[in-house]
Amino acid sequence: MPKPIRKAILPVAGLGTRFLPATKAVPKEMLPVVDRPVVQHVVDEALAAGIEHIVFVTGRNKAVIEDHFDRQFELERTLQERGKQKLLEELGDDTPKPGTTSFTRQQLPLGLGHAVWCARDIIADEPFALLLPDMLHFDNGSQGCLSSMVEAYEETGGNVVSVYEVPDDQTNQYGIVGVEDRPGKARPITQMVEKPARGTAPSNLAISGRYILQPSIFDLLEKQDPGAGGEIQLTDAMLRLNERERFFAVTFEGSVYDCGSKIGFLMANVAYALSRPDIEPEFRTELRKLFSLGAVEAD
Numbered sequence: 001m002p003k004p005i006r007k008a009i010l011p012v013a014g015l016g017t018r019f020l021p022a023t024k025a026v027p028k029e030m031l032p033v034v035d036r037p038v039v040q041h042v043v044d045e046a047l048a049a050g051i052e053h054i055v056f057v058t059g060r061n062k063a064v065i066e067d068h069f070d071r072q073f074e075l076e077r078t079l080q081e082r083g084k085q086k087l088l089e090e091l092g093d094d095t096p097k098p099g100t101t102s103f104t105r106q107q108l109p110l111g112l113g114h115a116v117w118c119a120r121d122i123i124a125d126e127p128f129a130l131l132l133p134d135m136l137h138f139d140n141g142s143q144g145c146l147s148s149m150v151e152a153y154e155e156t157g158g159n160v161v162s163v164y165e166v167p168d169d170q171t172n173q174y175g176i177v178g179v180e181d182r183p184g185k186a187r188p189i190t191q192m193v194e195k196p197a198r199g200t201a202p203s204n205l206a207i208s209g210r211y212i213l214q215p216s217i218f219d220l221l222e223k224q225d226p227g228a229g230g231e232i233q234l235t236d237a238m239l240r241l242n243e244r245e246r247f248f249a250v251t252f253e254g255s256v257y258d259c260g261s262k263i264g265f266l267m268a269n270v271a272y273a274l275s276r277p278d279i280e281p282e283f284r285t286e287l288r289k290l291f292s293l294g295a296v297e298a299d
């Protein structure tokens, strides 16, 4: 049995320029998908997979994320006084227990590889999960992406990366992997390239932003030269680690919403709202009205 995955890194230092002006004062990770911030959906996924400690790699103007995962004494007292017991309990359930979160700063925007490296002391010598909060993995209440990766990892050990199929004209936006052509949930990875130039991708399998990595990645990240976009790329360090350690790709069966893009964010809101029994009936009726009024062109 490989070493258990107890800790997860969530890099939340990105500027969110694609969502300006909404993200001028509010971190992009705090934008709501229905009534939960994007980052909370990702924390939910991590906790459901058995993660015990979350390391947030933050940056300037991100302090509100730390506040969000703390208790709010005044709010709790007011809810108590107003008899809003259910809401109070839900807030309590969403708040991590004391000592189960850490926050460290990336200081400079040098790339994802650098952000992960900034968490090295807190992770120490353990395998860990990495979840990119922009990417929401929606499987309508099924197992959850990280849980299914942990399940695969318990059999394979090594390093595990979640992938999903993207169209040919989008492969240049992601890390792309090539895999051994064989059946099974976890397929050995043979190639990895970050944002390949058009027409050069080894496959259509994009890294979806969920990883299980061995701590040996940190030494490689420390010496990693900048790659695509002039940034220190995690994928480049993984490629080097793959020379001596095994990497497996697990295909995510649900829908991946890239909440760093406007369309992905809007679609996540629609999908999550339609999966909520308390919202779905009315929301569906309103959507129908919108389409039938011609305010939105339906196919």
Ligand code: G1P
Binding pocket: 112, 132, 134, 135, 173, 174, 175, 176, 194, 206, 207, 208, 209, 233, 234, 235
């Ligand atoms: C990062 C990774 C990339 C991955 C993507 C998923 O890229 O470097 O391999 O496919 O996340 O969102 P970024 O979106 O930070 O450019």
